Amino acid sequence: MDLSYGPQYSQFRDEVREFLSTHQHQQPPSKSDQRSEAVLDWQRLLIEHGYHSRTIPRDYGGFGAEPDIIKSRIIAEEFSAARVSTGLGGQGISMLVPVLLEMGTQEQKQQFVSATIHGEMVWCQGYSEPGAGSDLASLTTKAVLDGDEWVINGQKIWTSTAQIADWIFCLVRTEPDAPKHQGISFLLFEMNTPGIEIRPLVDMTGNANFNEVFFTDVRVPKHQIVGERGQGWMVANAILGHERGSLAPPDAARSRLNGVIQLMQSETINGEKLIDNPVFLDRLMKLQGRVLAMQYHDMRLLSARINKNQDVKLASMIVKLIGTELRHELEGFAIDVMGEMGLAYEDNPYVRSGGSWQYSYMYYLGLIIGGGTSQIQKNIIAERGLGMPKEPKVGAR
Amino acid sequence: MDLSYGPQYSQFRDEVREFLSTHQHQQPPSKSDQRSEAVLDWQRLLIEHGYHSRTIPRDYGGFGAEPDIIKSRIIAEEFSAARVSTGLGGQGISMLVPVLLEMGTQEQKQQFVSATIHGEMVWCQGYSEPGAGSDLASLTTKAVLDGDEWVINGQKIWTSTAQIADWIFCLVRTEPDAPKHQGISFLLFEMNTPGIEIRPLVDMTGNANFNEVFFTDVRVPKHQIVGERGQGWMVANAILGHERGSLAPPDAARSRLNGVIQLMQSETINGEKLIDNPVFLDRLMKLQGRVLAMQYHDMRLLSARINKNQDVKLASMIVKLIGTELRHELEGFAIDVMGEMGLAYEDNPYVRSGGSWQYSYMYYLGLIIGGGTSQIQKNIIAERGLGMPKEPKVGAR
Amino acid sequence: MEFGLSEQQILLQDSVHRYLTEQVPLDRVRRIASGDEQDSGVWAELTELGIPALLIPEPLGGVGLGLLDAVVVAEVLGRHVAPCPFSTTAVMAALVLLDAGMEDELAAIATGELRIGIAFNEAIGARADAGIKTDGDTLSGKCLFALDGDADSYLVATGDRSIYLVSADTSGVTRNNLTTVDKTRSTCELLFENAQAGKVSGDPHVFERALDAGRLMQAADTLGAAQAMLDQAVDYSLQREQFNRVIGSFQAVKHLCADMAANLEPCRSLVWYAGHAMDAVPEEASLLACHAKAHLAEVGQAVAKTATEVHGGMGFTDLLGLHYWFKRIGANRQLLGSPERVREQAARVQGLI
């Protein structure tokens, strides 16, 4: 057990700190539009210094450094400590760029990677459909080749940044007669292509965090495909794993737990501080134990990325399940602690922490469901983690 | 909602009280051998007065009254209030007698019912096998007809009163080529038949609450069958439902809950009464709410037996699942409340309530499993109660 | 001996259920929740069924029924997430006014003309920045999370569990709506500056009985709402297909539904008996009301979560409106005392603390 990063990294940490003290005044104001010059300038600066897109080759607009998980961690730590923006995220950067680097053609990498990481090209993801959720591979949005163009008809759902995206990366069925996993292709196309309609999808939080996207005879140039026809499932799966672990980061859980503690120390009922209520305190301690366990679990997973001999196959499969359930419970605990006050929402002047407790309580229920429901997660843990038999397949009708 | 039994029953209650005050000095000492004269005399007295085997026809040794659930309830209430023994129980009386009355021949009823209810003939049950638990119908103990005798080979398990039983009612496979539910027969035979070996089965409580019973060429007269050949599954199922509900009676749960409260009021740690610990008190109240819910649930089920228009199909299916889980938790709570003291067992002089908390904590885990595991119970609730699809069958190998 | 609902109660249940099914479908709940329509229309229509008058004696124009009947109504209202001030005006206020013998107000409630909100929070769990002071018959101070933001008057409880009736349009009264997650029912804060009020009760038992009744109505409301969520989950699971099967054929989904049913079913008996106890077994009434409220809060929360999960992504969206039930159950959990506080009260009424 060695939790220090070693002396070889202290110089790097100094460099990061130096950068931050020199440049942090340049960071864009919070809640800036992601198209604003301030955001794009800051993004450019981060990439130039290797604090964003660090390992993406220089040929494609990145910094071109060797992968070094510790350096990435130090960057994250120092930016977080200084409360400085780490630049742009989103599904284009986190999901599409890795896919293109691994499976894209030279032309595709040239065309898309640099523009995406620099925030000049914003993406949304077209995977789920109303009829294809847990069983994503049963998707039915179809693309038919008509001359040099794919003609796309169908519907996607849970498309989070559809309104602002320039482009979409999208799974479509191109080989209707192939087995379901082998009939899917991975297409890229512009969101201003005629025939695309976007409808905001209001969820239980009252916000439209997602959209439905409808395609009617959307025509897309034939070459805008990643991988071969029918390989789309494989292409998409190369990166799906990435998303799951990041839905419920343990640091955020700890920060929320500290938020509850602050609430309990400041709020009173009948003159009694909430923290002095032994029943709530016991529940708080139970949650703290679980949050700490997940935090060290995360360190173990990080360490295993450096020390490849550590076996964390099973350990990595449980993060989404436990992480999202824990957050949902934690947010619900804060509501319980506040009682009636915990119901306050939206414009209620008594709302605490901006209404984020109720919001996150519901949002994390959404995350328990999204990105592979808890039931699907348990199948994965049992089958791939514990070696138990697969669900018997029922034939297509 | 009318929880009174009506004025027409007050005379009956008076009669029961009169009987009790006149005769309760005659009841056998607690822990009497169930073969002792005192027990058998008491049993005879109860049946004569209609306080046991009340609705069993006089021709078969019973009291011959019309079924009246309220009267049965009044008897139970008054005997319980006076702490007087309600007489013999056991699988012969609770399970076999109802079966014989419904499906037995005239000769079988004559031969067995009176002797059984009078405690002169003690039975054990031979249903489960090592390879046939949840899937009871897959049992393999076989009986082959050889002239006028069945020749039985195989093994039973979970046979609770095998050592003291005179007879066994036993499911055996007689039609090996029939579908599994249609190849079983219901046989009756004496436990002193040559070829029967009994081995006590020690369980996690440290006691041998059950036995294994081995059959090697056990020869049984051909006519000792209830129902026809191959009808044994149907015969057994006519009474299986009976057993399940009675595994975790809510009155017992309430009595145990009161026991925990007494413990908490008398025990101290560091000078603090356990009842004054708010965290334990909150857990106690949670359990009390659940115990009360099950108690009124039980009243609802009782009421529905009188008022046949009340639909309690689903309601009756959940009793075994919730009742056994609740008891297990309740016993575990008492252990938590006592802390280290809660670990005391057997001859430990600090044992509380005779060590029954640890014993029941484990025993009720056994009951969660026995008589249809919680997983099987949930299948039943979902399929028969909520109308959800059955598990897909996998063909026999 | 009959543990269950009488024929009359089943008729009452059916009539309210039929009315709500026909006249207050989800679309209308949505309109009211979004502020496009007032719930006063629903209340007026329920007046025709005698709902506001339920507990009020017949001589005053009421129906003269009891708390178990109110439980039956609350359960149906919860099943339909119906927006209306039943538990406040028709139950809690009616009980207080009955005890005070305020016949005019009772008659006005029965006709649907008078709507009375409940401002008990300062006597249940007072916040640091709230609290009511009295000076003779005037009130000053603040009461948070008063139930019913559209009432004509409020019953305001002070720290000593006295109860005052104050009109919402009296000078010195300011009312601000307080948005919560549950938009099917409204809450508000009341600010008093020497506002004229009438003392209705100085007897803590009157306050406690009204509070017990309110908590019991929440329990019944949650029972109905949770049952509706379970029913919707089972139905959805039998329609939705994934992996070439209806999802209700997966054992995991079946067991989620079985768990919900198994935990919910005994709640029905608990809530019924608690209603019966309020009517006929006074020595058990308070304990049962507390347990009903707290136990339904826990079971309801679990059912709300699980039923949403069975619906998958659809459960998370607004499309099916499932969240109205989810939030109603969530509000019932906290209003008039969170489960921990109510369980503490359950321990207190049986002398354990």
Add this chain to the structure above:
Amino acid sequence: MEFGLSEQQILLQDSVHRYLTEQVPLDRVRRIASGDEQDSGVWAELTELGIPALLIPEPLGGVGLGLLDAVVVAEVLGRHVAPCPFSTTAVMAALVLLDAGMEDELAAIATGELRIGIAFNEAIGARADAGIKTDGDTLSGKCLFALDGDADSYLVATGDRSIYLVSADTSGVTRNNLTTVDKTRSTCELLFENAQAGKVSGDPHVFERALDAGRLMQAADTLGAAQAMLDQAVDYSLQREQFNRVIGSFQAVKHLCADMAANLEPCRSLVWYAGHAMDAVPEEASLLACHAKAHLAEVGQAVAKTATEVHGGMGFTDLLGLHYWFKRIGANRQLLGSPERVREQAARVQGLI
């Protein structure tokens, strides 16, 4: 940066695991649990692996390792429900004696000659009829549930968290074994009548650190035991057939196993880090030890129940011996403080109360 076990720790783990697999199979555990054999043989054999000497400095004949190493050993011992006084003699007693600089005793522990039980109960949660009084260097009174009924001496904590060393065969000491459900380890009561003792520490921090270490060892023991139960449940589910399928192919059984694994896996990191904190991050050590103990008590209890259920009726019998793990986990839950008390301590050490 490396979060995990070092090569040396893995070697240690493997060597204890190999020894226990070969020399202390379930049959031997049964013999010891039933009293047909003493656990002293196991302890003597573990001495050859350096286990009693683990925390003792090399100059005194020890191995000079730390608490994380002890965690590794405790986990393996739990996995095999091994009967031996590791957490008492080798960990808690060693820490106290190290602090007191009692080199002779430490050297004797290292060679396996001295076995020291822990009688801390009166300073953790004293019962009404127990309690220790001191008069100079003599002890009177009673200590309940002292750990290790076969020790040569005991470290006895008094109400003020001072610690005394007393020999089991000193006059004025009576020892009665106290049977618990967990027969793989023994507990006893100690009765003192002016029994001669030596004061080892008057510093509450010494007591607290030893208690933290003991609680952490229980957490690690439970981790190993729960992992063993999970492994056995998965194995059994892949062999046992019902309805013409292995039961492990039913989604319900798969999800039971997945739940166990998902809850248990992060426990490993918590316990490891708690061990590391005892060695290297003193300001976090007590908090982590409390959380490890309490969290593993909860997860362990759930795993013990679920793994038994997966085994069906076989899990309930003595045939597979699964109950030895079940009861060991149950004992770890209560000894040295039940989860509620330990969580209260966790709140206290971070200043929340």
